[in-house]
Amino acid sequence: xxxxxxxxxxxxxxxxxxxxxxxxxxxxxxxxxxxxxxxxxxxxxxxxxxxxxxxxxxxxxxxxxxxxxxxxxxxxxxxxxxxxxxxxxxxxxxxxxxxxxxxxxxxxxxxxxxxxxxxxxxxxxxxxxxxxxxxxxxxxxxxxxxxxxxxxxxxxxxxxxxxxxxxxxxxxxxxxxxxxxxxxxxxxxxxxxxxxxxxxxxxxxxxxxxxxxxxxxxxxxxxxxxxxxxxxxxxxxxxxxxxxxxxxxxxxxxxxxxxxxxxxxxxxxxxxxxxxxxxxxxxxxxxxxxxxxxxxxxxxxxxxxxxxxxxxxxxxxxxxxxxxxxxxxxxxxxxxxxxxxxxxxxxxxxxxxxxxxxxxxxxxxxxxxxxxxxxxxxxxxxxxxxxxxxxxxxxxxxx
Numbered sequence: 001x002x003x004x005x006x007x008x009x010x011x012x013x014x015x016x017x018x019x020x021x022x023x024x025x026x027x028x029x030x031x032x033x034x035x036x037x038x039x040x041x042x043x044x045x046x047x048x049x050x051x052x053x054x055x056x057x058x059x060x061x062x063x064x065x066x067x068x069x070x071x072x073x074x075x076x077x078x079x080x081x082x083x084x085x086x087x088x089x090x091x092x093x094x095x096x097x098x099x100x101x102x103x104x105x106x107x108x109x110x111x112x113x114x115x116x117x118x119x120x121x122x123x124x125x126x127x128x129x130x131x132x133x134x135x136x137x138x139x140x141x142x143x144x145x146x147x148x149x150x151x152x153x154x155x156x157x158x159x160x161x162x163x164x165x166x167x168x169x170x171x172x173x174x175x176x177x178x179x180x181x182x183x184x185x186x187x188x189x190x191x192x193x194x195x196x197x198x199x200x201x202x203x204x205x206x207x208x209x210x211x212x213x214x215x216x217x218x219x220x221x222x223x224x225x226x227x228x229x230x231x232x233x234x235x236x237x238x239x240x241x242x243x244x245x246x247x248x249x250x251x252x253x254x255x256x257x258x259x260x261x262x263x264x265x266x267x268x269x270x271x272x273x274x275x276x277x278x279x280x281x282x283x284x285x286x287x288x289x290x291x292x293x294x295x296x297x298x299x300x301x302x303x304x305x306x307x308x309x310x311x312x313x314x315x316x317x318x319x320x321x322x323x324x325x326x327x328x329x330x331x332x333x334x335x336x337x338x339x340x341x342x343x344x345x346x347x348x349x350x351x352x353x354x355x356x357x358x359x360x361x362x363x364x365x366x367x368x369x370x371x372x373x374x375x376x377x378x379x380x381x382x383x384x385x386x387x388x389x390x391x392x393x394x395x396x397x398x399x
Contacts, residue, residue: 020077022073022074022076022077022080023073023074023077023082023085023086023089025070025073026070026071026073026074026077026086026089026090026093027070027074027085027089028070029066029067029069029070029073029093030067030070030071030074030089030092030093030096031092032066033063033066033067033070033093033096033097033100034092034096035047035048035051035052036048036051036052036055036056036063036096036100037052037056037063037067037096037099037100037103038052039051039052039053039056040052040053040055040056040057040060040099040100040103040339040369041099043339043341050341053337053339053341053369053370053371054371056100056103056369057103057107057337057339057369057370057371057374057380057382058370058371058374058376058377058380058382058383059127059377059380060100060101060103060104060107060369060381061100061101061104061123061124062124063096063100064096064097064100064101064104065097067093067094067096067097067100068093068094068097070089070093070096071089071090071093071094071097074086074089074090074093075090077089078090103368103369104381106368106369107367107368107369107381107382107385108381110367110368110381110385111381111384111385111388114385114388114389114392115388115392116384116385116388118381118384119379119384121379122378122379122384123379123380123381123384124379125379126377126378126379127377127378127379128376128377128378129180129181129183129184129376129378130183130184130187130378132153132183132184132186132187133183133187134151134152134153134183134186134198135152135153135154135190136151136152136154137149137150137151137152138150138152140199140220140221140224140225141217141220141221141224141265141266141267141268142267143202143213143216143217143220143266143267146202148199148200148201148202148217148220148221149179149199149200150179150197150198150199150200150221150224150225151179151180151182151183151186151197151198151199152195152196152197152232153183153186153187153189153190153195153196153197153198154190154195154232154233155190155191155192155193155194155195156191158233161233162233162234162235162236163193163194163195163233163234163235164193164194164195164234164235164238164239164240164394164395165194165195165196165197165225165229165232165234165235165238165239165240166189166194166195166196166197166239166240166241166242166278166394167197167199167218167221167222167225167239167240167241167242167251167274168182168185168186168196168197168198168199168242168243168244168247168251168278169199169201169218169242169243169244169246169247169248169250169251170182170198170199170200170243170244170247171243171244171245171246171247171248171373172203172245172246172247173245173246173296173297173299173300173303173304174203174204174210174214174246174250174300174303174304175203175204175205175300175303175304176203178200179198179199179200180198181244182196182198182244183198184375184378184383185375185387185390186198188387189387189390189391189394192391193395194391194394194395195232195233195234197221197225199217199218199221201213201214201217201218201221201250202214202217204300204303204304205303206303209303209304209305209306209307209315210304211304211305211306211315211318211319212315212318213266214250214304215250215253215254215257215263215319216254216263216264216265216266217266218241218243218250218251218254219254219258219263219264219265219266219270219271220265220266220267220268222239222241222254222258222271222274223265223268223269223270223271224268225239226239226271226272227268227269227271237275238275238394239274239275240274240275240276240277240278240330240394241254241255241274241276241277241278242277242278242279242280242333242390243278243279243280243282244280244281244282244373244375245280245281245282245283245343245372245373246282246283246300246304247282248278248279248280248281248282248283249279249282249283249284249286249319249320249321251277251278251279251282252277252279252282252284252321252332253319253320253321253324255273255274255277255329255330256277256321256324256325256329257324258270258271258272258273258274259273259324259328259329259330260324260326262324273330274330275330275331276330276331276332276333276393276394277329277330277331277332277333278332278333278334278335278390278393278394279321279332279333279334279335279348280335280336280375280386280390281335281336281337281340281342281343281348281372281373281374282321282334282343282348283297283342283343284320284321284322284343284347284348284351285320285321285322285347286301286304286305286316286319286320287301287309287316287317287320288347289301289342290302290308290309290316291309292344294341294342295341295342295372297342301316304319305319321351322351322354325351325354325355325358325360326358327358327359327360328359328360329355329358329360330360331360331361331362331363332352332355332360332361332362332363333362333363333365333389333390333393334348334351334352334362334363334364334365335364335365335366335367335386335389335390336348336349336364336365336366336367336370337366337367337369337370337371337372337374337382338366338367338368338369338370339369339370339371340370340371340372340374341371341372342372343372345366348364349364349366352364363393365386365389367382367385367386369382370382374386375387
């Protein structure tokens with residue numbers, strides 16, 4: 001007995017719809033992951049080279065899973081009759097999955113070499129900043145009547161034990177974001193025995209540059225922490241100054257100028273220089289930030305200084321860490337992603353070389369497949385690795 005033609009047609013229609021839907025979704029996912037993976041490996045590719053290092057570098061295992069889903073869907077479409085198209089998409093998606101896993105594998109090896117106790121749970125669950133809170137928030141200065149606040153992340157009680165500390169400045173191109181961006185790093189370091197003081201500083205606005213204010217604010221913050229070292233149980237000989245991106249630029253500028261005697265606190269007593277300096281994906285030369293305009297660096301430089309290098313060459317020179325390289329500076333840690341477009345790894349490496357040529361202990365660490373702000377995804381391998389590198393640097397002389 002044969003099935004009526006109308007019945008066979010009605011049975012085949014859902015199959016065709018399902019086959020078509022699988023093919024469309026598989027194609028979308030496969031070519032999305034293809035763009036991400038190709039961009040991660042070849043950052044010079046237009047557009048793909050922008051999203052690839054960000055998504056592929058911070059979420060390689062997520063990309064691999066998405067590509068695997070695409071391969072499975074394409075395989076179903078292949079078996080359902082879309083042979084050529086299904087075969088092509090299956091192969092593309094499988095290669096993307098392998099490529100993403102290779103990125104993750106490279107980052108895993110770097111993490112293990114850095115001594116990271118890798119948490120794969122964090123890799124998959126901590127996709128942004130954690131909901132960490134400081135132990136205290138205080139006002140460290142009030143220049144022009146504007147309160148500047150500091151979040152203190154403190155280690156657990158260790159009676160009689162003095163702990164190392166770091167004053168950290170947030171990123172944001174000198175004109176945006178705030179100290180809360182540092183809450184993940186702050187809490188993690190505190191849980192591992194380092195006190196962290198995440199600070200706000202005066203942000204640049206249109207027609208209100210802060211080239212002669214923000215670095216001085218960091219000097220004030222350092223002075224406030226030194227003044228309160230006994231209150232927080234800090235080892236005053238191991239108080240460091242650092243920051244991320246623009247915050248790293250400010251921290252290095254403030255620290256080196258403190259050593260060279262060319263800067264004072266915006267409020268309070270000007271303190272001794274910090275024990276060490278940290279720059280995560282920093283701008284080392286603000287003039288270079290203006291010339292090589294990537295992701296808003298020119299706008300940031302102009303807001304910060306009030307104009308162009310042609311208008312204010314002295315301002316650009318004063319706020320650039322490259323201007324203050326000389327013997328005797330505090331030991332310095334520089335961490336950058338090897339796919340960073342704005343804080344280019346070659347520029348950061350050259351800066352580290354210049355420090356070492358002047359006898360300054362300088363360490364440059366490049367993270368594979370990492371773009372600017374590689375620590376935004378708290379659980380990513382690059383973020384876990386950078387925290388370990390920072391902790392080791394801050395505690396190296398602790399024992």
